[in-house]
Amino acid sequence: MxxxxxxxxxxxxxxxxxxxxxxxxxxxxxxxxxxxxxxxxxxxxxxxxxxxxxxxxxxxxxxxxxxxxxxxxxxxxxxxxxxxxxxxxxxxxxxxxxxxxxxxxxxxxxxxxGLDDMHYQSLIIEYLKTFERGRLADFDKMLANKLPQVLDDKQRKNKVRNLFQEMRRDGFVTSKNQTWYLANS
Incomplete structure (x- = not known):
């Protein structure tokens, strides 16, 4: 010592x-x-x-x-x-x-x-094309192992919410009663 x-x-x-x-x-x-x-x-x-x-x-x-x-x-x-x-x-x-x-x-x-936001958005759009609607919990689950590993659970949920807010502003998605849809469906 x-x-x-x-x-x-x-x-x-x-x-x-x-x-x-x-x-x-x-x-x-x-x-x-x-x-x-x-x-x-x-x-x-x-x-x-x-x-x-x-x-x-x-x-x-x-x-x-x-x-x-x-x-x-x-x-x-x-x-x-x-x-x-x-x-x-x-x-x-x-x-x-x-x-x-x-x-x-x-x-x-x-x-x-992790990947860029466009990649995650394309996954969300593909999901909505296939299943027509989804709740945030569905997308949290779908993207959980695809988002950067350095994010904790709370940060992952915030990332998903931010993706949806951006997609809504850009006119790709819309929501009603906490359910998300493609904007032109």
Whole structure:
């Protein structure tokens, strides 16, 4: 055990040099707990990170949090975004497309990022052409596994509602008694 207080920093440095996942520290309840993730990072992903010249230890720690789906601060997000390492919105950051491409994680990237609104709208229109009507719950269920994985249930429901509001404004759909129809049916 390190008694001069540099043990945590040293552990991060050792793990990052070996391309291992960084430890998660819990500094609550007047004790220190450490958790090592058993899943080893993709070696190509780690090598790609190692090629970034101006990546600080703080950047590596923040990027590790993003990969693990943990929250990062605004400052960490700004630093990673300036280096084109992440994309997305607050609390929904994902590894950037260029990093996914170099690490051959394109499929995972697309699952996390999701598709454009036109794709979801075409699925909704196809549903309405087939079944003539639908309730929001039907569309929530249909799109649940198609929307970005970084969204929680509440955000997915809001996304579906926003899609319908946009489609209503554009004249594609209409609603009556909480049931949606194609506008020209």
């Amino acid at each position: 390190d008694t001069v207080g540099s043990g945590i920093k040293k552990m991060y440095q050792i793990q990052s040099k070996r391309f291992f996942p960084l430890p998660d520290y819990d500094l609550t309840r007047e004790r220190v707990g450490v958790k090592f993730t058993g899943k080893v990072l993709d070696q190509e992903y780690a090598k790609q990170l190692a090629t970034v010249d101006n990546l600080t230890l703080h950047d590596i720690i923040a990027l590790d949090k993003v990969q693990k789906g943990q929250a990062i601060t605004e400052e960490e997000a700004d630093a990673l975004r300036k280096k084109s390492l992440i994309e997305g919105r607050k609390n929904s950051y994902i590894i950037a497309a260029n990093v996914a491409k170099h690490t051959e994680q394109q499929a995972e990237y697309m699952q996390m990022r």
